[in-house]
Amino acid sequence: MSGIIVVGSQWGDEGKGKIVDFFAEQADAVVRYQGGNNAGHTIWHGDTKFELSALPSGIITPGQLAILGNGVVINPEALLKEIAEVEAQGISIENLRISNRAHVIMPYHIELDRAAEQATSNRIGTTKKGIGPAYTDKISRVGIRIADLIDPEVFGQLLKEYLPFKNQQLTKLYGKEPLDYDEIYQKYVDMGQQLAPYVTDTAYLLGKMLRADKRVVFEGAQGVMLDVDHGTYPYVTSSNPTAGGVMNGAGVGPKQIQDVVGVIKAYTSRVGAGPFPTELHDEIADHIREIGHEYGVVTKRPRRIGWLDAVALRHAVQVSGLTKLAINSLDVLSGLDEVKIATSYSHKGERVDHFPASDTWFEGLDVNYETLPGWQEDITGVEHFEDLPKNAQNYLTRIAEILDVDLLSFAVGPTPEQTHLLTPVWQ
Numbered sequence: 211m212s213g214i215i216v217v218g219s220q221w222g223d224e225g226k227g228k229i230v231d232f233f234a235e236q237a238d239a240v241v242r243y244q245g246g247n248n249a250g251h252t253i254w255h256g257d258t259k260f261e262l263s264a265l266p267s268g269i270i271t272p273g274q275l276a277i278l279g280n281g282v283v284i285n286p287e288a289l290l291k292e293i294a295e296v297e298a299q300g301i302s303i304e305n306l307r308i309s310n311r312a313h314v315i316m317p318y319h320i321e322l323d324r325a326a327e328q329a330t331s332n333r334i335g336t337t338k339k340g341i342g343p344a345y346t347d348k349i350s351r352v353g354i355r356i357a358d359l360i361d362p363e364v365f366g367q368l369l370k371e372y373l374p375f376k377n378q379q380l381t382k383l384y385g386k387e388p389l390d391y392d393e394i395y396q397k398y399v400d401m402g403q404q405l406a407p408y409v410t411d412t413a414y415l416l417g418k419m420l421r422a423d424k425r426v427v428f429e430g431a432q433g434v435m436l437d438v439d440h441g442t443y444p445y446v447t448s449s450n451p452t453a454g455g456v457m458n459g460a461g462v463g464p465k466q467i468q469d470v471v472g473v474i475k476a477y478t479s480r481v482g483a484g485p486f487p488t489e490l491h492d493e494i495a496d497h498i499r500e501i502g503h504e505y506g507v508v509t510k511r512p513r514r515i516g517w518l519d520a521v522a523l524r525h526a527v528q529v530s531g532l533t534k535l536a537i538n539s540l541d542v543l544s545g546l547d548e549v550k551i552a553t554s555y556s557h558k559g560e561r562v563d564h565f566p567a568s569d570t571w572f573e574g575l576d577v578n579y580e581t582l583p584g585w586q587e588d589i590t591g592v593e594h595f596e597d598l599p600k601n602a603q604n605y606l607t608r609i610a611e612i613l614d615v616d617l618l619s620f621a622v623g624p625t626p627e628q629t630h631l632l633t634p635v636w637q
């Protein structure tokens with residue numbers, strides 16, 4: 211049992227990269243198992259800031275494998291661009307491994323994602339990176355995999371077969387320009403050849419590592435509430451960030467997992483459309499957005515802000531089987547007179563304490579809060595739990611109590627030095 215899963219347990223952007231990095235320091239591999247370059251991970255190493263979206267955050271730590279599993283969708287152009295960027299920052303990518311079974315985000319996926327977002331009245335607010343259309347093709351069995359991309363003959367055959375259908379969709383459904391076969395073929399074959407040295411059967415590789423008791427961290431992108439099965443459907447991403455996604459997206463078994471760490475912020479944020487019961491539209495939201503730099507890493511969109519939602523978090527604990535909790539951005543709440551935790555909802559006079567499935571259910575919803583006293587002190591330099599203001603301690607303790615999950619860490623700022631562990635990461 212030497213696998214650790216780190217999952218975002220709200221709507222993404224919880225600061226997972228930093229927590230992954232703690233485990234990664236003593237790990238043999240870090241694995242992304244779902245999503246694509248829709249995710250944005252900000253990681254600090256000393257004074258250097260890395261903004262990753264396609265690469266596993268473990269790429270920054272020397273000496274371990276950084277793996278893109280079969281459940282990931284890969285935009286070769288975005289991946290190569292990011293590789294060039296981290297290389298320019300002095301990072302070697304010789305330990306990168308890419309699954310031959312991962313699917314490729316093709317240019318028509320991006321065009322279709324954009325066109326669908328423009329056309330429909332029921333917009334999801336996607337990142338327009340082609341994620342949904344790439345997963346749609348995977349499930350429809352008309353996707354192109356990395357193994358196909360690196361074989362020019364196979365790639366050419368598949369592109370010849372699929373492109374005319376995609377062009378029909380683009381031109382006839384959406385009134386867009388068709389894409390050119392030769393242009394895509396040349397560009398993608400060339401990029402495939404650049405990525406080929408890193409391509410392998412990553413499930414086989416991971417199986418060997420886990421049997422040899424090597425330490426492996428599985429890094430979720432997005433968050434539980436964006437999970438296509440367990441999130442606020444249809445306002446979700448097209449993959450499974452929940453812990454279960456690791457089994458399919460990396461090709462490992464549940465018994466190989468030691469702990470599932472849920473990463474949350476001390477409040478809630480979300481980008482894109484969809485239900486957000488504890489959302490705030492007042493000066494407290496503005497305060498949190500500014501102090502917490504709550505703007506998307508990938509899209510730069512201002513994030514929606516709200517109080518911590520323990521109803522949504524209990525759902526996250528359940529569907530991912532969380533065993534530990536990492537609470538980030540505690541410092542962002544400093545200066546508020548009081549802080550609130552949503553403990554249940556009320557709907558048509560009925561009290562509800564688990565997260566509803568239906569999108570329409572959220573209309574007319576009331577949220578029941580537990581209000582705790584805030585703290586005024588600047589806590590960004592605090593290193594030990596006992597040195598936090600009493601009210602900040604109480605807030606953390608209360609969250610762990612409500613969720614019935616042990617606290618692994620708390621963070622008082624964005625850097626690793628400002629993240630403090632209560633128990634060792636690997637036990």
Ligand code: IMP
Nearest residue numbers: 222248249250335336337446447481482
């Ligand atoms: P898609 O993943 O681009 O299809 O977007 C679907 C939904 O997931 C939208 O609401 C996006 O804003 C959201 N989303 C995707 N990736 C992230 C992320 O890394 N953080 C937060 N939200 C995300």
